[in-house]
Amino acid sequence: MSTIFPKWTNGLPFHMVGGGMTALTLVVGGVWYYFTPAFWEVGYMPKQPGGGFNHQIHAGKLGMDCRYCHSQIEVSAEANIPAVSVCNGCHGENKLQKFENPQHKAKTDFIREAYAADAPIEWHRVHKLPDYVRNFPHSVHLNAGVSCISCHGNVARMPVVWQQESLSMGWCLDCHRNPEPNLVPRAGDPKPGGGVYEDMMTRLFDVEKMKEDPAAVAAQGALLYEKRKLAAPENCGACHY
Ligand code: HEC
Ligand code: HEC
Ligand code: HEC
Ligand code: HEC
Ligand code: HEC
Numbered sequence: 407m408s409t410i411f412p413k414w415t416n417g418l419p420f421h422m423v424g425g426g427m428t429a430l431t432l433v434v435g436g437v438w439y440y441f442t443p444a445f446w447e448v449g450y451m452p453k454q455p456g457g458g459f460n461h462q463i464h465a466g467k468l469g470m471d472c473r474y475c476h477s478q479i480e481v482s483a484e485a486n487i488p489a490v491s492v493c494n495g496c497h498g499e500n501k502l503q504k505f506e507n508p509q510h511k512a513k514t515d516f517i518r519e520a521y522a523a524d525a526p527i528e529w530h531r532v533h534k535l536p537d538y539v540r541n542f543p544h545s546v547h548l549n550a551g552v553s554c555i556s557c558h559g560n561v562a563r564m565p566v567v568w569q570q571e572s573l574s575m576g577w578c579l580d581c582h583r584n585p586e587p588n589l590v591p592r593a594g595d596p597k598p599g600g601g602v603y604e605d606m607m608t609r610l611f612d613v614e615k616m617k618e619d620p621a622a623v624a625a626q627g628a629l630l631y632e633k634r635k636l637a638a639p640e641n642c643g644a645c646h647y
Pocket of ligand 1: 454458459461464465470471472473474475476487488529530531532533534554555558561562566567608610
């Protein structure tokens with residue numbers, strides 16, 4: 407959708423719902439939306455320390471599950487960034503020959519240095535909501551069956567992570583009003599033709615492929631929404647103090 411309509415039109419449903427859709431509110435809404443900091447944070451891609459971290463290699467080529475590193479995401483509001491020891495499990499001194507092309511060794515020296523010094527790697531945060539928004543609950547969204555791809559884009563194709571969605575209030579509400587096209591099967595959900603699905607939440611290439619048929623996804627999503635007894639909130643207090 408975002409490729410057909412310019413981003414600012416995401417704010418439109420918000421202004422239409424009240425019924426008072428005048429040219430003035432549209433102009434004000436458009437200007438308000440456009441100048442909201444979140445709008446120009448789309449594409450934000452800070453330079454990361456050392457050799458950085460390449461999701462395209464690890465999550466894409468090597469096929470590692472997101473939860474190998476972001477391990478708390480299904481039980482905690484926050485998505486944890488992995489400790490150096492997780493990286494060292496493959497890039498540590500004794501593992502070098504097994505996992506690494508010796509020609510690439512210099513690129514991962516920063517990991518072994520941090521590990522030896524018992525110091526964290528100071529990753530730069532990419533996605534950040536303002537402080538007046540309540541703690542964003544990752545676990546609730548994942549347990550509802552919203553895949554990482556709906557909110558972060560296909561990270562498994564990103565050599566360097568960047569912010570693909572605006573994370574604006576209009577963006578949150580767009581999905582809360584119509585979440586069906588964003589719900590994917592979880593482990594154990596029955597397949598239409600028989601059998602059960604495996605967990606799709608973190609298999610971003612599968613989700614990407616699935617979304618090529620939006621009508622089918624929405625129909626299936628409507629069933630999932632019903633079955634999971636979901637209720638995405640639109641009241642101010644759900645997201646603000
Ligand atoms: C081998 C470990 C590892 C795996 C596997 C992994 N990540 Fe990450 N992820 C990291 C590290 C380290 C960072 C911090 C550095 C950065 O932002 O590039 C990060 C950062 C991120 C960020 C940006 C966080 C911010 O600062 O806003 C997102 C989004 C993300 N990962 C999503 C994913 C998704 C989706 C998957 C699965 C497709 C995944 N990750 C798999 C290690 C991993
Ligand atoms: C399951 C094993 C595994 C884990 C865990 C892992 N890596 Fe890797 N990593 C690899 C492999 C395999 C390669 C490819 C090596 C090659 O091509 O020489 C690689 C490559 C890299 C490279 C070189 C990238 C390039 O551009 O060539 C960097 C930097 C790196 N990893 C950083 C990290 C960091 C930081 C972490 C922890 C957040 C991490 N890795 C966790 C297996 C792992
Ligand atoms: C419904 C939308 C949504 C989904 C689904 C989602 N995220 Fe996020 N993610 C966000 C938002 C919003 C933030 C910023 C939160 C904040 O600032 O409090 C964020 C932040 C992050 C961060 C940075 C955390 C930090 O403290 O630095 C990581 C890592 C991350 N997400 C990984 C993932 C992974 C991996 C998945 C899938 C398993 C995922 N997210 C699914 C919306 C989402
Ligand atoms: C792609 C879809 C999608 C997006 C984008 C999204 N959400 Fe949600 N959200 C949902 C669904 C579905 C639920 C319902 C979960 C349930 O009923 O268990 C939900 C529930 C919630 C809840 C209720 C948590 C609870 O304990 O019941 C909060 C709070 C929330 N979202 C905040 C946000 C914020 C803030 C943003 C934007 C930064 C956001 N969401 C973006 C789909 C989304
Ligand atoms: C689903 C979550 C959600 C709900 C529900 C919600 N908000 Fe927000 N709101 C947000 C997020 C996220 C931001 C931050 C947007 C950004 O960074 O630009 C925000 C920003 C705001 C802002 C600051 C606007 C600006 O200029 O950036 C105001 C004012 C606001 N909300 C009021 C409200 C009111 C009033 C309601 C109830 C009618 C409400 N919100 C309901 C998520 C929500």
